[in-house]
Amino acid sequence: xxxxxxxxxxxxxxxxxxxxxxxxxxxxxxxxxxxxxxxxxxxxxxxxxxxxxxxxxxxxxxxxxxxxxxxxxxxxxxxxxxxxxxxxxxxxxxxxxxxxxxxxxxxxxxxxxxxxxxxxxxxxxxxxxxxxxxxxxxxxxxxxxxxxxxxxxxxxxxxxxxxxxxxxxxxxxxxxxxxxxxxxxxxxxxxxxxxxxxxxxxxxxxxxxxxxxxxxxxxxxxxxxxxxxxxxxxxxxxxxxxxxxxxxxxxxxxxxxxxxxxxxxxxxxxxxxxxxxxxxxxxxxxxxxxxxxxxxxxxxxxxxxxxxxxxxxxxxxxxxxxxxxxxxxxxxxxxxxxxxxxxxxxxxxxxxxxxxxxxxxxxxxxxxxxx
Numbered sequence: 110x111x112x113x114x115x116x117x118x119x120x121x122x123x124x125x126x127x128x129x130x131x132x133x134x135x136x137x138x139x140x141x142x143x144x145x146x147x148x149x150x151x152x153x154x155x156x157x158x159x160x161x162x163x164x165x166x167x168x169x170x171x172x173x174x175x176x177x178x179x180x181x182x183x184x185x186x187x188x189x190x191x192x193x194x195x196x197x198x199x200x201x202x203x204x205x206x207x208x209x210x211x212x213x214x215x216x217x218x219x220x221x222x223x224x225x226x227x228x229x230x231x232x233x234x235x236x237x238x239x240x241x242x243x244x245x246x247x248x249x250x251x252x253x254x255x256x257x258x259x260x261x262x263x264x265x266x267x268x269x270x271x272x273x274x275x276x277x278x279x280x281x282x283x284x285x286x287x288x289x290x291x292x293x294x295x296x297x298x299x300x301x302x303x304x305x306x307x308x309x310x311x312x313x314x315x316x317x318x319x320x321x322x323x324x325x326x327x328x329x330x331x332x333x334x335x336x337x338x339x340x341x342x343x344x345x346x347x348x349x350x351x352x353x354x355x356x357x358x359x360x361x362x363x364x365x366x367x368x369x370x371x372x373x374x375x376x377x378x379x380x381x382x383x384x385x386x387x388x389x390x391x392x393x394x395x396x397x398x399x400x401x402x403x404x405x406x407x408x409x410x411x412x413x414x415x416x417x418x419x420x421x422x423x424x425x426x427x428x429x430x431x432x433x434x435x436x437x438x439x440x441x442x443x444x445x446x447x448x449x450x451x452x453x454x455x456x457x458x459x460x461x462x463x464x465x466x467x468x469x470x471x472x473x474x475x476x477x478x479x480x
């Protein structure tokens with residue numbers, strides 16, 4: 110008998126040629142920043158040599174274009190076409206992000222740099238504006254924003270009291286009670302979508318016209334401005350609350366119904382408690398959205414340098430309107446008026462940041478997992 114032997118190759122051992130087909134080269138990690146720095150230097154030198162100046166916008170634009178071309182060519186040569194496409198798309202996404210962030214950072218930096226030198230304790234706690242000095246018989250401009258801070262808090266608070274109950278109850282009806290084919294549900298959804306895109310100045314004209322018809326011409330008041338802001342705030346509250354209620358699992362409702370719990374109790378005890386974190390976050394973000402409105406408040410509540418704590422009578426001042434009026438209609442002391450405008454803008458930014466921080470804290474504190 111002759112023994113036959115079969116040579117079985119180890120499947121883990123592949124020929125070098127087949128292994129090279131399955132792998133490709135890899136650019137080093139530092140290649141992207143190196144190419145970016147190199148293209149930035151080259152573009153800067155070329156622009157300076159051609160124009161004798163360096164325009165930041167033009168420099169950034171041509172740097173981004175040259176970087177994308179360079180990284181695509183390098184990746185296509187060393188790696189593969191798919192990897193080159195991935196790097197180009199990632200570069201485009203990063204460029205779009207930087208393009209969106211630059212105006213935001215620039216605006217925030219300008220407001221902070223101009224306003225932080227104006228804002229102090231006296232600026233926040235004193236009423237500012239043009240005041241008559243009986244000693245010198247002159248009209249002097251006194252810095253202060255107390256009337257604007259108080260007006261902002263009053264008008265925003267009233268708008269919140271009007272909008273939140275209406276918005277939450279409307280979202281509960283759309284989510285828990287109305288059927289998808291209900292004509293009323295479709296009509297409400299349509300009007301909510303329309304109100305979401307309504308210009309803010311239209312809301313101000315609506316509130317001013319409504320109060321003028323009821324109380325007579327020239328009925329400027331804080332409650333009128335609050336009604337105008339509520340027109341802008343209600344659709345935001347409705348949409349955010351509706352989405353949060355839809356995220357509550359249907360199994361929780363069915364389990365409650367199986368135990369014989371009425372629908373109203375189920376909504377209050379189960380659905381709203383589960384979605385309270387997202388609802389509160391949406392409400393706070395809606396407040397942050399309307400607190401900086403200028404046109405509707407300017408039309409419905411006008412503006413004044415006096416401190417008015419009565420929202421039912423007389424003009425009221427807000428931080429947004431104060432910044433607009435001091436910059437657009439300065440007094441004889443133009444620099445003082447512009448300083449007041451920057452100070453009001455800085456306080457408004459601080460107020461919006463505080464509202465967003467409150468939203469984050471509330472979302473964490475009322476989250477179901479946290480509780």
